[in-house]
Amino acid sequence: MADIYGTNGNDFLNGTSGDDNIFGLGGDDTLYGYEGQDTLLGGAGNDLLEGGYGNDVLNGGTGSDILRDIGGSDMYIFGVGSGIDTVQDWGWDVADVDTVVVGQGVTPSMLLVTQDWATNPGGLTLRLAHTNDQLVIQGFNSMEQIQFVDGTVWDAAAIQARMQQVQTGTAGTDYLSGGFQGDYLQGLGGDDHLWGNDGHDTLMGGTGNDMLQGGQGNDVLNGGSGNDQLQDMAGSDTYIFDMGSGIDTVQDWGGDVTDVDTVMVGPGVTPSTLFVTQDWATNPGGLTLRLAQSDDQLQIQGFNSIERIQFADGTVWDQAAIQARLQQSLTGTEGDDYLWGSAESNYMQGLGGNDSLSGNDGDDVLLGGAGNDYLDGGLGNDVYDGGAGNDGMYDFGGSDTYRWGGGSGQDTVSDTDFSMPGVLDTVEVQGATPNDVTVTRDWGVSPNAITLRLNATGDTLTIQDWFNPHGQIEEIRFADGTVWDQAAVLARLETTLTGTEGDDAFLYGSELADTIHGLGGNDSLNGQAGDDVLDGGAGADQMFGGSGDDTFIVDNAADVVTEFTGDGNDQVYTSVSFSLTGDADIETMILTGTASIDATGSSTNNTVIGNSGNNTLDGGLGSDLLQGGEGHDVYVVDNVGDSVAENLNEGIDRVQSSVTYSLGANIEHLTLIGSAAINGTGNELDNLLAGNSAANILTGGAGNDTYIVGAGDVVVEGLNEGMDLVQSDASFVLSDHVEDLTLTGTGAINGTGNSLNNVLLGNVAANVLDGAAGADSLTGGQGDDTYVVDNVGDTVTEAANEGFDTVQSNITYTLGTNVENLTLSGSSAINGTGNSLDNVLTGNSAANVLTGGAGNDTYVIGVGDSVVEAAGGGTDTVHSALTYTLGANVENLTLTGSSAINGTGNSLSNVLAGNSAANVLTGGAGNDTYVVGAGDSVVESNNNGTDTVQSSVTWTLGSNLENLTLVGSAAINGTGNSLNNVLTGNSANNVLNASGGADTLRGGLGNDAINGGSGSDTYLFGRGEGQDLVQDSGGSADRVAYDAGINPLDLVISRQANDLRLSIHGSTDYVTVQNWYTSSSNRTETIQAGNGQVLLSTQVDQLIQAMASFSQQTGLTWDQAIDQQPQQVQNILAANWQ
Known part of the structure; x- marks a missing residue:
């Protein structure tokens, strides 16, 4: 038999033709047994085990494993911790007996046999009642029996009978x-x-x-x-x-x-x-x-x-x-009630208010509820529960039961039996053990009574005449089964010592168990030996326990408790926020009342117990036990030996830890504090796990967990462990099994999902949201966001007025509401559709169909792309890096890149812009604009609109082009053609040459030379446009026209040799009409001011002479006269300007 071992990585292990033991160990392993009777153990990880032929044993170990066999009587191991395994048994020999062997810890009553046609059609699924482990068996009849460790065996009929x-x-x-x-x-x-x-x-x-x-x-x-x-x-x-x-x-x-x-x-x-x-x-x-x-x-x-x-x-x-046992029910109101029972058994509830309940005869139950109630059971075996408030309970016969516990208030019992035989009266103490109750006898107040006191809450039950035989309660019973008889009560009696309302300097106890009350003032209490109770009362008190197991009652934050090492097992009960002194050897501190107060332990090992309010419990130094209550509690952990105890359904609680920590049962939140690189682990609840400023590893559990992370943090979540959310203020990629991501803060950070169906939310900045595989929901914020779409199930949500946003998609996609831009990615032939906004639609390297909408859209296209634009769908632009002809309803074309490509317009008024190479731009029937550079050529047919060339280089208008505008800041020149041209210069010094048409020329900024040619031309000039030279050689209706705001009073006209100079008063701007005095053909027939007044060329010299005469008479230059005697100047101008 061969033993074959893998590693902790992903292994591929093959057996021999004989019997093998194959161990996958860690990693996602593949194990093949082949022939022989093999034992395959996958170990940790998601493994594939295939037994082959022979009677094999397959045990996937932990993880989600596939257990497969094709022949023989095989055994499949399943138990606690197996994970979700799948069995595929393809053996069809009727003699084979395939068995599921259920491991330790599982009895027949804990195994459920279920069938779900939606997830495993025709098969069955074994589930454990107490864990999430499952064994999915494909094919109902593929498994002949199920065997348990206790010897129980279910055959096929038994399996069928248990099917649910x-x-x-x-x-x-x-x-x-x-x-x-x-x-x-x-x-x-x-x-x-x-x-x-x-x-x-x-x-x-x-x-x-x-x-x-x-x-x-x-x-x-x-x-x-x-x-x-x-x-x-x-x-x-x-x-x-x-x-x-x-x-x-x-x-x-x-x-x-x-x-x-x-x-x-x-x-x-x-x-x-x-x-x-x-x-x-x-x-x-x-x-x-x-x-x-x-x-x-x-x-x-x-x-x-x-x-x-x-x-x-x-x-x-x-x-x-x-x-x-049937009782008649009588119920009061929330006010003050008087309830009178019958001679039968009654069940009486006073509810709120100060109530009076009388049971009379019968075995009655009297429940006072809230308020200070009077309860009288009368004869019979009665049950009393005063509820909250200070209640009086009175009985005159029968074996009665008095229920009392935390929250009962200050109650009194008077039970008079007159030595009736067989009577057994009982006090049932609710929710407390004998150690929680103190028995006292106050000689100064009521010498025949005893008082039971709950140490934790201060509630009391005073039993009147307990020392008289006819008034004694025979038994005191506790929830743990302990019973005190008369002897036990006597053994626990404590002596009471009471101070004054002033400052009591020395209240000393005895060697016995003492109860010392300081009352008002700043008191000093010393219990000495014995198990003492020290209650300083009002004021800032000093309390010294001494030897023995002492109890301290604290009601002032300035109280001081002193207890030395070895002085017993001591407790502090406090109704205010309280901190122990540094080395006070107090074993237990308990918060009382319902107020939200806090407690801090000492340097020793403390047990700190909260109340029903919202408490912050800090054990201080040492290995401490912190136990909260019903409120929303905070536990401060600073020692690996600290432990936290929280009961079920007791608020939403948080641990703040400066050490690596794993949440215990019933605690919801964990916040790592400090700056150390520590880790945090959740539990089965819906946890909130927050890292600190360092790099943390946060591990969730079975609940719907929320992780608050930053840079460097790692989130670990197992399969099928709830719907989980990461909140991150740094760029973050979701790890396996985490569903949702929300970006926080104001930084421009990014979020990436995983293979699940993720929900990704951006913050107020510019984010990149990439759901990765899965049908994801992506929602941006106020920034300019980018959404990466790769699944037809992906959804993008963007609110109005929240930046300029882009979808990057490798599938055919239509932009949703409020998203401006779409970029197709990948290399597939997919399509993109815009919306009603001004969209930028960009194709990928394949052939795309880009469809715009109602807005002013921009299409960035490549080889094979087509653009679809409806009539009236805005003013649209195509950006193309290859030769392109505009389709219907698209207005503008911009050539991109550096290749010598060409662009052709359509019947609309197009803007055709070339790139940095030599382009041929061909317009159509509309009023087209050509944006050209060096090497470009423009093709325009006759009668195809009024067209304009915008050139950044020296340019001469070709045929059928009307207008030329020089752009940029270079000193370049422009030349018209035989049509009526509009020639406009740029900000530099330009030379503009018109031809035979009736042309309009403006030099613009800079000192320009302007030649109108032979037609009747118009030369435009305005403030700040420099010192232009006009060369006019023909035409019968030439004119110099000034912009609005330049009136006759603003013009200074003078002869400069053979030229006429038209200066603008108060500036260095002027127009020189060259050779005005050489030939009448060089003159403009009119000079037009900004207000529409005209000076004829035949009146120019007359005006110049009038100006000279006025200057001679006044001694003022014409510029000075305009400033000093404007009215006289206006009179002269009015005689010449029309």
Whole structure:
């Protein structure tokens, strides 16, 4: 026999033709046994085990494994920790007997045989009742038997007989319906509706207010928590009732006299704590089961519909026993009530207010509720519970029971039996052990009474005349079963010493167990030896315990407790936030009351216990035990020896730890503090795990966990462990089995999903959200976000006015609302569609169809791409790196790259822009604009609109082109053609040459030379446009035209040799008309001011002479005259300008 071992990595191991033992160890391994009788052990990881021929044993170990065999009588090992394994047994020999061997820790009652056609059609699934492990067997008849370690064997018939159709709800409201066979229906959370129908069904409501209907068969109905409706029609049914069940209602409509319907009471309830009551006002004809220790009720409609009540201790009440215990219910109001019972047994509830309850005869239950109540049971064996408030309980005969515990207030009992024989009166102490109760006798106040005091809460029960035989309570019983008789009480009596309302300097106890009350003032208390109780009262008190197990009552944050090492097992009860001094050897500190207060331990090992408020518990140095209560508590952990205890359903609690820590049971949140690289681990609840400023490893559990992470943090989550969320203020990639990611903070960070269906949320900055594999939901924020889409199930959500966003998709995609841009990725021939916004649609390397929408869209295309644009769909632009002709309804084309490619427009008014190479741009019927550079050529047909060339190089208009605009800042030139051109310069010094048409020329900024040619031309000029030279050689209607705001008063006209200069007053700008005085053909026929006034060329010299005469008369230059005598200047101008 060969032994073959793998490694902790991913191994591929082959057996021999003989018998083999193959061990995969760690990693995702593949094991082949081949021939022989082989034993294959996968170990950790997700393994594939194939036995081959022979009688093989396959054990996948942990992880999700595939166990496969093709022949022989094979054994498949399954148990706790196996994970979710799949069996594929393809052997068809009828003589083969294939067996599932169930491991240690699993009994037949814990193994469920289920069938789910949706997930494993034709097969069966074995589930464990107490774990999430499963064995998925493909093919129902492929497994002949199931064998347990206790020797039990199920054959095929037994397997079939146990087959249940399992249905499991969700955390929300579910509707689950069983079939004709036995079903196991689990509602989980929410208000669920469960119908068992036929068969022997088990219905588990879970949390929420559920409706359970068993139907036919002998059914078990357990509503769980919440107020549930439990209904059944036939069969011997069982209804589960326990503490925490809520207020449930049973409606059992079965009429078969042979049926035996049972209420099964949970382990927390004994016969003495279950009351059978009848209230015709609320449940006529029925009965109501009530618990002494909680508000839970089971309302049974129809008195005779339940045949028996069964307790966990084996006690069974039949209908006669139920009838014998029936009590009539009387209920008060929230005000002050007076309730008077009958001579029969009564169940009386005072509720709120200061109530007076009188039971009279019969065995009565008197529940005072809130308020200061008076309870008088009269004769009979009565049960008293004063509830909250300071209550008085009085009885005159019978064996009576007085219930008292935390929150009861300051109660008093007066029980007078006059030595009646057989009487046994009892005090039942709720929720406390003997160590929690102190017994005192105060000689100065009531010498014949004893007082029971709860150390943790301060509640008291004073038993009047206890030292008189007729007033004594015979027994004091505790929840742990301890019973104090008279001797036990006497042995525990303590001496009481009381100070004054002033400052008591020295209150010393004795060598016995003392109770010392300081009362008011700043007191000094010293217990000396013995187990003492020290209560300083009001004021800042000094309390010294001495030897013995001492108890300190603290009610002032300035109180000081002193206890030395070896001085006993000591406790502090505090109703205020309190910190022990550095080395105080106090073993236990307990917070009292309901206020949200805090506690800090000392340098020794402390136990710190919270109250029902929201507490912060810090044990200080040492290995401490921190135990919270019902509130939302915070535990500060700073030592690997610290431990935290929290009960179920006691608030949302958080551990703040400066050391590596794993959450214990019932604690929801973990926050790592400090700056050390430590780690945190959650539990099965919905945890919130937050890292500190270092690199942390955060490991969740079975719940829906939230991780708050930063740079360097690692999240570890197992398979099928809830719906989990990472909140990160740094770029983050989701690890396996984590569903959702939310980016936080204001940094431009990115988020990446995994193979699951992820939900990714961005922050206010520009994020890249990539869901990776799976159908993901991607939601950005206010920044310019990028969404990576790779699955048809991916969804992108973007709100209005939240940046300019881009989808990068490797599948055909249509932009959703409020997303501007789409970029196709990959190399597949996919398509992209825009929306109503101004989109940028970019293709990939394949042939794409890009379809725009109503906005002004931009298409970035390549080889084989086509653009689809509807009429009226905005002003659109194609960016192309190859020769391209615009399709219908697309206005503009921009050539990109550096290749010598060409662009062609359509019938619209196009803007055609070349790239850095030599391009041929061909327009169409519209008014086209050509953006050109060096080497470009423009092709325009006759009568195809009014077209414009925008050039960054010296350019001459070709045929059929009307306008030329020089762009950029280089000193370049422009030349027109025979058409009526508009020539415009740039910001540099340009030369503009028109030809034979009626041209319009503007030099723009810079000192330009402008030649209008032979037509009737217009030269435009404005402020700041430099010193231009106009060369006019023909035409009969040439003019220099000034921009608005330049009026005749702003112009200074002068002769400069043979030229005419037109200067703008107050600036260096002017126009020089060259050779004005050489020939009339060189003159412009008019000069037009910005206000529309015209100066004819024939009036120029007349105006110049008038200006010279005025200057001679006044001694002012014309510029000075404009500033100093504008009205006289206006008179001269008016005589010449028209």
